[in-house]
Amino acid sequence: MVLQVPLIRLQCGVNSYDWGKIGKTSAAAKFAAATTSDFSIAEEKPYAELWMGTHPSLPSKDLETQRTLLELVQDNQALLSTDIAERYENKLPFLFKVLSINKALSIQAHPNKKLAEQLHARDPKNYPDDNHKPEMTIAVTPFDGLCGFRPLAEISHFLQNVPSFRKLVGEEEAKNFEATVKGKESSEKEEEKEANKKALQSAFTKLMNADQSALESASKELLEAAKSEGASFAGNGGPSNDGQELADLVVRLNSQFPGDIGLFVQFFLNYVKLEIGEAMFLKADDIHAYLSGDIIECMASSDNVVRAGFTPKFKDVDTLTTMLTYSYAPISEQKMSPSEYPYVTLNASAYSSNSSALLYDPPIPEFAVVRVALNKPDAKATFDPIQGPSIILCTKGKGTISVGPKTEKIEEGYVFFVGATAEVIVESETDATDGEGLVLFKAFCEIGNE
Secondary structure (H helix, E strand, C coil): CCCCCEEEECCCCCCCCCCCCHHHHCCCHHHHHHCCCCCCCCCCCCCCCEEEECCCCCCECCCCCCCCCCHHHHHHHCCCCCHHHHHCCCCCEEEEEEEEEEECCHHHHCHHHHHHHHHHHHHCCCCCCCCCCCEEEEEEECEEEEEECCCHHHHHHHHCCCCCHHHHHHHHHHHHHHHHHHHCCCCCCCCHHHHHHHHHHHHHHHHHHHHHHHHHHHHHHHHHHHHHHHHHHHHHHCCCCHHHHHHHHHHHHHHHHCCCHHHCCCCECCCCCCCCEEEEECCCCCCCEEEEEEEEEEEECCCCEECCCCCCCCHHHHHHHHCCCCCCCHHHHCCCEECCCCEEEEEEHHCCCCCCEEECCCCCCCCCEEEEEEECCCEEEEEECCCEEEEEEECCCCEEEEEECEEEEECCEEEEEEEECCCCEECCCCCCCCCCCEEEEEEECHHCCC
């Protein structure tokens, strides 16, 4: 066994996908440049995702030794803790990311564990993992996206007020959906909820399998309506949306993916906005499409995605339409409310500057995330030891991070791995220029945190 100091500065890789933000406008690129001197940002290139973890597709490395984090934790299980090493096969159970989104990601869902195993066995090229991928999103800048099926009354409203949408779903399918859900949109009776889900699945599947020529015609009609109707578009937007906002969204998405089926999927899905610090959780088999913004994302360690729109990549409409839960609810039910994190001590300077430590704790064992803001020089946060590993990312400001006798600089873009049972002390050297000074995110896993 190789002994390892449980504070390791990481070098993290960044993926360049077409939907990423360009050059230095990408937080993912800026943070990647901060982790290594070997990486320089190309001004015209899109940078999409910074990956922090042990996933083999883009593993993080010890900046000093260039050994992968996976090698380090496999050599020394104590870095993970014995329980976590045994449960998660000597790997970090979560994948931590920064996403910088300039245009729509694919309409997608992540498979549950059983389906992931089946897809991987059948098609390892397109489904490279056998693990599930529940994920949590925390906004670093204002964010918008499409997440989860809307309340059924809203879908009925759009079927009645967006003629091109109704055409693609089909008159018979639309009437069946309306008749099934009418008066039962919020029913708690199991048989009525199941009937609603079947009707929703049938209508959504019909849309996703629309004939190409019908889609081209409907897309032109939809775009013309969005441009000409403005605030009155889609029946004034419906119960929870603004008509002008939805019209602008159609125009924007069509400029990115002209004539794509995703232009109509938005009438099935919630349109959500997150302000800085707001978060949401997506279970496996939840449909979504991120549209813009910089976000922190934490997920079970997997790279499985089932796509069906807004993408030049492999699409698997049949799998997507059969795998979804077809749960329907307002977006408020997917948003997460953080709570104060009890296992950190803030010093007097931190308390006097309204510093904070907020916990985002989804209902799964693989991960949770703490967001800490230290808003004054000398403000200090001391994290209690936990029985599991952590990854810490600094997104703003500068200061120091210490574990035992080892102290390192920490500043925007720096990433550290912290081993199990280590007390961590972070101290700010930054004044709060716009309300916050040193900001960091700490993703962690602890068996007792289930």
